[in-house]
Amino acid sequence: MATETPLKGFIGESIKRKEDDRFIQGKGNYVDDIVLPGMLHMSILRSPFAHARIKSIKADAAQAVPGVVAVVTGDLLAQHKLAWMPTLSGDTQAVLATDKVRFQGQEVACVIATDPYVARDAAQLIEVDYDVLPAVVDPYQALEPGAPLVRDEKEGQSSNHIYHWEAGDKAKTEQAFARAERVVSLETFYPRCHPSPVETCGIVADISPVTGNATIYMTSQAPHAHRTLFAIVAGLPEEKIRILSPDIGGGFGNKVPIYPGYVVATAASLLLGKPVKWVEDRSENLISTGFARDYHMKGELAVTNDGRMLGLRVKMLSDNGAFYADAQPSKFRAGLFHIVTGSYDIPAAHVETDGAYTNKAPGGVAYRCSFRVTEASYLIERLVETAAIDLKMDPAELRSKNFIRPEQFPYTSATGFDYDSGQYEKALRLALEKAGYDELRKEQAEKRKRGELMGIGLASFTEVVGAGPGKHFDIAGLRMFDSAELRVHPTGKAILKLGVKSQGQGHETTFAQIVTEELGIPAVDVMVQEGDTDNTPYGLGTYASRSTPVGGAATAMVSRKLRDKAKKIAAHLLEASEADIDFDHGKFFVQGAPSKSKTIQEIAFAAYTNLPDGMEAGLEGVTYYDPPNFTYPFGTYLVVVDIDRGTGQAKVRRMIAVDDCGVRINPMIVEGQIHGGLAEGFGIAFMQLITFDEEGNCLGSNFTDYLLPTSWETPNFETYETVTPSPHHPIGAKGIGESATVGSPAAFVNAVIDAVAHLGIKNIDMPVTSDKIWSALHEVGAAE
Amino acid sequence: MGRSISLTVNGEMVTADVEPRLLLVHFIRERLRLTGTHIGCDTSHCGACIVLLDGVPVKSCAVLAVQADGRQLTSVEALAAGGKLHPIQAAFKQEHGLQCGFCTPGMMMSSFALLADNPDPDEEEIRWALSGNICRCTGYVNIVKAVRAASAQMKLSAAVPIPVGAGS
Numbered sequence: 001m002a003t004e005t006p007l008k009g010f011i012g013e014s015i016k017r018k019e020d021d022r023f024i025q026g027k028g029n030y031v032d033d034i035v036l037p038g039m040l041h042m043s044i045l046r047s048p049f050a051h052a053r054i055k056s057i058k059a060d061a062a063q064a065v066p067g068v069v070a071v072v073t074g075d076l077l078a079q080h081k082l083a084w085m086p087t088l089s090g091d092t093q094a095v096l097a098t099d100k101v102r103f104q105g106q107e108v109a110c111v112i113a114t115d116p117y118v119a120r121d122a123a124q125l126i127e128v129d130y131d132v133l134p135a136v137v138d139p140y141q142a143l144e145p146g147a148p149l150v151r152d153e154k155e156g157q158s159s160n161h162i163y164h165w166e167a168g169d170k171a172k173t174e175q176a177f178a179r180a181e182r183v184v185s186l187e188t189f190y191p192r193c194h195p196s197p198v199e200t201c202g203i204v205a206d207i208s209p210v211t212g213n214a215t216i217y218m219t220s221q222a223p224h225a226h227r228t229l230f231a232i233v234a235g236l237p238e239e240k241i242r243i244l245s246p247d248i249g250g251g252f253g254n255k256v257p258i259y260p261g262y263v264v265a266t267a268a269s270l271l272l273g274k275p276v277k278w279v280e281d282r283s284e285n286l287i288s289t290g291f292a293r294d295y296h297m298k299g300e301l302a303v304t305n306d307g308r309m310l311g312l313r314v315k316m317l318s319d320n321g322a323f324y325a326d327a328q329p330s331k332f333r334a335g336l337f338h339i340v341t342g343s344y345d346i347p348a349a350h351v352e353t354d355g356a357y358t359n360k361a362p363g364g365v366a367y368r369c370s371f372r373v374t375e376a377s378y379l380i381e382r383l384v385e386t387a388a389i390d391l392k393m394d395p396a397e398l399r400s401k402n403f404i405r406p407e408q409f410p411y412t413s414a415t416g417f418d419y420d421s422g423q424y425e426k427a428l429r430l431a432l433e434k435a436g437y438d439e440l441r442k443e444q445a446e447k448r449k450r451g452e453l454m455g456i457g458l459a460s461f462t463e464v465v466g467a468g469p470g471k472h473f474d475i476a477g478l479r480m481f482d483s484a485e486l487r488v489h490p491t492g493k494a495i496l497k498l499g500v501k502s503q504g505q506g507h508e509t510t511f512a513q514i515v516t517e518e519l520g521i522p523a524v525d526v527m528v529q530e531g532d533t534d535n536t537p538y539g540l541g542t543y544a545s546r547s548t549p550v551g552g553a554a555t556a557m558v559s560r561k562l563r564d565k566a567k568k569i570a571a572h573l574l575e576a577s578e579a580d581i582d583f584d585h586g587k588f589f590v591q592g593a594p595s596k597s598k599t600i601q602e603i604a605f606a607a608y609t610n611l612p613d614g615m616e617a618g619l620e621g622v623t624y625y626d627p628p629n630f631t632y633p634f635g636t637y638l639v640v641v642d643i644d645r646g647t648g649q650a651k652v653r654r655m656i657a658v659d660d661c662g663v664r665i666n667p668m669i670v671e672g673q674i675h676g677g678l679a680e681g682f683g684i685a686f687m688q689l690i691t692f693d694e695e696g697n698c699l700g701s702n703f704t705d706y707l708l709p710t711s712w713e714t715p716n717f718e719t720y721e722t723v724t725p726s727p728h729h730p731i732g733a734k735g736i737g738e739s740a741t742v743g744s745p746a747a748f749v750n751a752v753i754d755a756v757a758h759l760g761i762k763n764i765d766m767p768v769t770s771d772k773i774w775s776a777l778h779e780v781g782a783a784e
Numbered sequence: 785m786g787r788s789i790s791l792t793v794n795g796e797m798v799t800a801d802v803e804p805r806l807l808l809v810h811f812i813r814e815r816l817r818l819t820g821t822h823i824g825c826d827t828s829h830c831g832a833c834i835v836l837l838d839g840v841p842v843k844s845c846a847v848l849a850v851q852a853d854g855r856q857l858t859s860v861e862a863l864a865a866g867g868k869l870h871p872i873q874a875a876f877k878q879e880h881g882l883q884c885g886f887c888t889p890g891m892m893m894s895s896f897a898l899l900a901d902n903p904d905p906d907e908e909e910i911r912w913a914l915s916g917n918i919c920r921c922t923g924y925v926n927i928v929k930a931v932r933a934a935s936a937q938m939k940l941s942a943a944v945p946i947p948v949g950a951g952s
Contacts, residue, residue: 016877016878016880017877017880019885020876020877020882020885021877022885023882023884023885023888024863024869024873024876024877024882024885024888024892025820025860025861025863025864025869025873026818026819026820026821026859026860026861026863026889027820028820028885028886029819030819030822030886032813032819032822032823033813033819035814035817117803117805117806195920196920197884197886197920198822198824198825198830198832198884198886198887198918198919198920199822199824199884199886200824247884247885248884249822249824249884249885249886249887250883250884250886250920250921252920281826282824282825282826282827282830283826503884504883504884504885504886504921505883506883668880669880671880672880672883672921672922672926674923675922675923675924675925675926676883676920676921676922676923677923678923679920679922679923679924680920680923702825702826702827702829703825703827703829703830703918704827704829708829708918708920710914710915710916710917710918710924711910711911711914711915711917711919711924711927711928712911712912712915714911714923714924716907716925717923717925
């Protein structure tokens with residue numbers, strides 16, 4: 001029987017994942033799996049009210065429970081100047097409340113005990129006397145005069161207004177609207193949702209009272225940045241802090257911020273001299289850690305009667321909750337929302353955003369998204385659908401008419417983005433062809449005659465990912481570069497150390513493959529190390545689809561550095577001039593004499609044993625890569641739904657996804673990323689909702705109320721690709737982790753609207769649930 | 785205050801004193817240090833904590849340790865036998881049916897129970913059987929593929945050993 005040659009892992013090869021063996025055997029190592037000798041457990045008492053003044057906190061009864069070691073309150077933290085901490089958006093956030101609570105679920109006190117059950121019991125015995133205040137949960141109401149003031153402790157803060165931010169050219173946009181034959185408008189709300197990785201957030205903080213060394217195991221998507229922030233917030237010397245981010249059970253943006261629980265556990269370990277573990281339960285995760293979206297948007301598109309787009313005007317109100325804690329580059333108050341012109345050549349655009357405090361949990365994380373790109377993509381793609389309805393044009397034709405054409409790249413958008421490459425028409429055509437678009441439209445027309453509701457939804461999204469460039473983009477002042485350190489051992493095996501951190505994306509495989517491509521070392525021989533700040537070079541972490549665009553570029557560049565040195569060694573070994581040495585798939589050979597060659601493994605050995613005179617020993621290097629630009633993945637998604645007039649239920653019949661993320665390193669992993677993103681987009685479109693009642697009670701605090709898609713509801717996905725490399729990325733890759741979550745919600749909603757638009761229904765806000773669809777149908781007399 | 789319980793865990797007899805309120809998942813993770821079984825939601829929705837009790841999948845965050853007294857418990861750690869992956873494990877890797885790995889043990893235990901009951905499930909039956917397990921990474925497409933591949937493989941090699949303590 002012939003045996004297959006095992007794949008080495010060159011770019012484009014779908015090798016199986018190196019990380020899987022431990023996961024399928026239950027040998028992953030997540031934060032909650034870590035147990036240290038003498039470890040204590042922490043439980044947090046949280047506010048039951050959305051807004052209340054704290055009159056007193058009595059902890060005697062809790063303190064008296066056998067096994068309780070300490071009760072930590074805001075007052076105690078205040079003595080150490082730790083009651084408040086900075087947020088990633090330059091605001092402050094209470095670690096433990098001292099004056100009042102500002103959202104339901106806010107951290108009020110912590111119990112540290114020898115046993116987690118005891119800690120939890122004791123937390124319930126803490127008596128907090130609250131003076132309940134009126135809560136404000138709507139950002140429009142929050143900005144009205146006389147609204148309850150959320151941040152009364154902030155000097156100079158006399159209203160709930162946080163910021164005003166603009167992008168684009170206002171005057172030019174006004175002129176475009178003045179010229180327009182028609183203005184299409186859409187007012188829509190992208191509701192609050194939550195990333196909800198299956199693993200919640202947690203920490204084991206271990207500060208040695210003898211050495212002062214702080215070893216912190218935490219669910220961190222950005223361990224290096226977190227180390228620096230810990231140094232700044234807690235005043236710990238940075239060289240003594242080691243952040244270890246072990247296996248992470250999904251992140252999706254939820255594990256980017258620093259949460260109060262991390263700070264208290266660390267402070268408690270410092271004060272008590274023992275390791276302290278805190279792992280949130282699911283409700284804590286949903287009510288207090290980084291939510292996403294919560295954007296009220298009004299978009300207007302200036303068009304000609306034949307569908308040419310002339311200008312785009314957007315006004316938004318962002319609900320930021322009680323503390324402004326968006327995780328985003330500091331100069332960009334609305335993140336990268338101004339990518340809102342999307343895939344279209346719109347000559348003028350202007351975006352205005354305001355942010356408001358409300359009595360809701362803080363956050364605004366980029367949930368599987370590059371800083372508010374999801375909201376932008378949703379708005380423009382819904383707006384194009386609305387325009388197609390108003391203009392009575394086919395939505396595919398309208399898109400096609402306005403796409404940025406391939407020859408226009410590099411393309412500078414009206415809001416200042418420099419798009420690197422794209423073939424939007426090609427992706428659209430492929431989606432239409434694979435779906436059998438014309439046939440579907442015919443079927444729809446026939447069904448409509450019979451009164452049946454069927455819809456076809458499109459979204460031709462463009463994302464902007466891979467931040468830096470560091471000149472403009474930072475997190476808490478830290479420039480958004482990333483890094484790779486590569487050491488090739490004498491036997492030709494290697495270790496690659498990265499500043500990014502996988503949460504399931506398969507870095508141990510994908511990044512090894514970049515080394516395989518550049519140096520020829522088989523991926524199986526390249527160990528990838530991440531998530532240990534003592535043993536990896538500084539980097540900004542994994543979010544905003546930046547690992548491959550930035551960390552991947554760093555990996556390629558450091559491999560090339562080593563290749564240059566390897567060439568010199570090859571020349572020495574082959575007794576040839578360096579200029580005459582060629583490299584191909586792991587072999588260095590003399591030009592025109594391919595039989596005279598040395599493998600990378602032979603050269604690695606020579607790097608430690610037989611060097612040219614004067615050359616430094618070893619084969620290793622480090623690269624810090626600051627990207628010259630973002631990358632711009634794109635694609636077209638097409639969804640077919642059937643709607644039941646009796647129940648309002650929308651059933652997704654088909655979901656066709658064409659993605660272009662440039663060069664695909666491991667196509668199997670890329671496809672897996674797309675599947676996951678599509679399922680999350682489906683969940684956001686149809687079910688995932690965090691909402692609040694008038695008193696600020698969170699209605700989405702567990703998986704009974706906050707619905708996530710299971711295998712039963714989730715449709716099957718049909719995936720296709722086009723490949724348009726990024727011209728500035730060393731291997732032409734663009735990043736893929738988030739495209740599907742960014743692009744798909746609009747396709748799902750557009751499909752629903754396409755099914756009912758002829759009845760006069762032009763918008764239903766997400767989540768597009770059966771009851772909302774039925775109510776909309778009922779209102780126009782079309783429900784059964 | 786403690787109650788003595790005895791049960792078979794992955795084929796080995798275990799006796800322990802437990803508080804009556806101790807959850808089975810905590811007993812498995814903290815007392816037995818079998819950390820392949822995970823906790824994802826506390827409300828029996830996510831299925832990361834699924835183990836088999838007498839061969840039947842249970843959400844161990846919704847079972848008390850004392851309820852396992854006298855029973856046979858199988859966790860993910862018992863799937864591989866004799867240094868060889870179980871076909872379900874091999875198929876999850878082969879079909880890229882996992883990403884972060886956190887839901888994976890629970891998914892595989894549910895899949896195991898399904899295939900024991902129905903050796904040749906179609907896509908709809910697989911999706912229904914796994915609807916008590918939440919995965920946030922894969923979109924389920926490759927998990928379904930993995931279960932189908934495991935089913936095919938198990939039919940081919942009828943001699944696949946059943947994990948110890950998996951019941952009949």
